[in-house]
Amino acid sequence: MRILVVDDDPAFNQLVSNYLQRQGFMITSRHSSKGGLEELSKDKFDLVLADYKLPDLDGLALIKKIKSSYAGLPVILITNYADIRIAVDSIKLGAYEFVTKPVNPDELLKVIKQAMAKSGTQEERSLQKSIDSSEYIIGQNTHTNQLWKHVTMVAPTKMCVLMIGESGTGKEHIARTIHKLSRRNNSPFVAVDCGALSVDLAGSELFGHVKGAFTGAHIDKKGLFEEAHGGTLFLDEVGNLPYEVQVLLLRAIQEGIIKKVGNNQEIKVDVRLIAATNEDLDSATEENTFRNDLYHRLNEFELNVPPLKDRLDDLDEFCQFFIKQACIELEKTPLPISTEVRDIFQTYHWPGNLRELKNIIRRAVLLATGDQITIESLPTGLMEDHRKKQATPLAPANDLVLQEELNIKNHSQVQEKQLIENALEKYKYNKTKAANALSIDRSTLYYKIKQYSIDC
Numbered sequence: 397m398r399i400l401v402v403d404d405d406p407a408f409n410q411l412v413s414n415y416l417q418r419q420g421f422m423i424t425s426r427h428s429s430k431g432g433l434e435e436l437s438k439d440k441f442d443l444v445l446a447d448y449k450l451p452d453l454d455g456l457a458l459i460k461k462i463k464s465s466y467a468g469l470p471v472i473l474i475t476n477y478a479d480i481r482i483a484v485d486s487i488k489l490g491a492y493e494f495v496t497k498p499v500n501p502d503e504l505l506k507v508i509k510q511a512m513a514k515s516g517t518q519e520e521r522s523l524q525k526s527i528d529s530s531e532y533i534i535g536q537n538t539h540t541n542q543l544w545k546h547v548t549m550v551a552p553t554k555m556c557v558l559m560i561g562e563s564g565t566g567k568e569h570i571a572r573t574i575h576k577l578s579r580r581n582n583s584p585f586v587a588v589d590c591g592a593l594s595v596d597l598a599g600s601e602l603f604g605h606v607k608g609a610f611t612g613a614h615i616d617k618k619g620l621f622e623e624a625h626g627g628t629l630f631l632d633e634v635g636n637l638p639y640e641v642q643v644l645l646l647r648a649i650q651e652g653i654i655k656k657v658g659n660n661q662e663i664k665v666d667v668r669l670i671a672a673t674n675e676d677l678d679s680a681t682e683e684n685t686f687r688n689d690l691y692h693r694l695n696e697f698e699l700n701v702p703p704l705k706d707r708l709d710d711l712d713e714f715c716q717f718f719i720k721q722a723c724i725e726l727e728k729t730p731l732p733i734s735t736e737v738r739d740i741f742q743t744y745h746w747p748g749n750l751r752e753l754k755n756i757i758r759r760a761v762l763l764a765t766g767d768q769i770t771i772e773s774l775p776t777g778l779m780e781d782h783r784k785k786q787a788t789p790l791a792p793a794n795d796l797v798l799q800e801e802l803n804i805k806n807h808s809q810v811q812e813k814q815l816i817e818n819a820l821e822k823y824k825y826n827k828t829k830a831a832n833a834l835s836i837d838r839s840t841l842y843y844k845i846k847q848y849s850i851d852c
């Protein structure tokens with residue numbers, strides 16, 4: 397395996413090169429970006445290790461150049477910890493990882509091995525089969541730009557993050573990105589669907605059990621907390637957690653100590669928690685279905701993830717991204733979407749959000765026969781929705797009267813705001829009832845209240 401080291405500090409360069417050679421790698425080292433790029437044009441490498449501070453182009457500019465000519469080649473950036481923003485930018489530009497100075501050789505070796513395992517050999521890369529599923533689209537939308545800023549700010553901390561958003565908006569993707577941008581990125585990211593944790597099994601799933609603890613416990617088992625030790629535990633659909641399990645979870649978070657089922661021995665765990673919900677947990681605490689203390693423990697930092705229909709300005713970028721992914725997976729040549737399809741996408745309300753868009757595009761790429769994606773490759777449900785919308789034009793805003801069956805998903809932003817205000821007023825600011833009347837879930841209502849700065 398060949399590694400290109402680009403660093404202008406001769407002592408550091410020598411040290412890293414010697415260490416990696418001892419680990420069995422073939423090393424070529426250069427002291428500038430220009431030198432590094434020359435090497436890449438002459439020879440094949442499996443990985444580039446680049447310092448940020450270089451005498452000509454800086455590390456970020458170097459990553460850009462490498463990614464434009466050798467897309468699948470993993471690059472690891474070396475920065476000072478004080479340069480955390482640069483490190484974050486490097487990930488956005490496609491770096492596999494960043495390592496901070498002073499470099500711990502074992503940590504470096506681990507990251508290099510992970511990068512190589514993920515990207516495969518030069519031959520595999522040249523087949524362009526690898527999909528970088530960790531790529532994160534920030535988009536143009538003001539709200540999602542702000543969201544990205546918050547993601548990068550909270551990532552390096554140990555704060556618990558609570559994400560609120562509809563299904564398919566990208567909550568797990570954000571959780572993985574936070575983990576990747578954190579200092580825990582060399583330890584595991586473990587995800588659990590809380591709705592699937594039954595009262596009977598939750599203790600054993602979260603904290604593990606010892607052999608003989610209950611009927612069927614034939615061997616000792618590690619729980620999710622232990623598996624995520626040193627890393628991040630992602631609690632998806634946390635609102636579905638049975639009440640009894642919430643108590644167990646709170647204790648584990650507060651004390652950082654767990655006990656396996658059937659054993660009294662205390663085990664210390666170091667886990668960062670990220671939770672996600674598509675419910676309004678605030679109301680759930682009022683209704684006593686979610687513990688208030690757990691809610692506040694998880695909600696040290698809140699992120700609101702908008703539904704796709706509220707970030708349609710990002711739709712084109714997501715389309716391109718998902719087309720690229722689908723084409724790599726299905727071994728097809730990238731193709732654009734027709735203007736007609738684009739118009740349909742722009743007026744659709746996307747109840748399944750990014751997941752729905754990704755699936756529709758994947759299907760369309762598979763079915764496409766010509767040189768672009770046309771309406772023939774769209775699912776019938778989407779086309780029917782479009783036809784219905786065309787057949788029933790919207791009533792002018794001043795004619796609108798709130799009706800129980802009104803669905804706000806079909807209205808413009810001005811109309812939407814008015815409808816939400818009317819619904820809130822009608823139901824005396826009871827958000828559950830207002831959301832029901834508007835046929836949206838409570839997390840969307842909360843998001844919209846914030847979006848339109850509605851006073852309630």
Ligand SMILES: Nc1ncnc2c1ncn2[C@@H]1O[C@H](COP(=O)(O)OP(=O)(O)OP(=O)(O)O)[C@@H](O)[C@H]1O
Nearest residue numbers: 531532533562563564565566567568569570750751
């Ligand atoms: N910012 C993004 N950039 C690129 N892809 C994204 C982004 N956000 C989401 N995706 C992709 O969209 C799909 C849906 O995202 P994800 O599974 O994270 O949604 P979710 O909100 O966690 O859904 P659920 O609540 O149903 O679990 C995934 O395939 C994910 O990779």
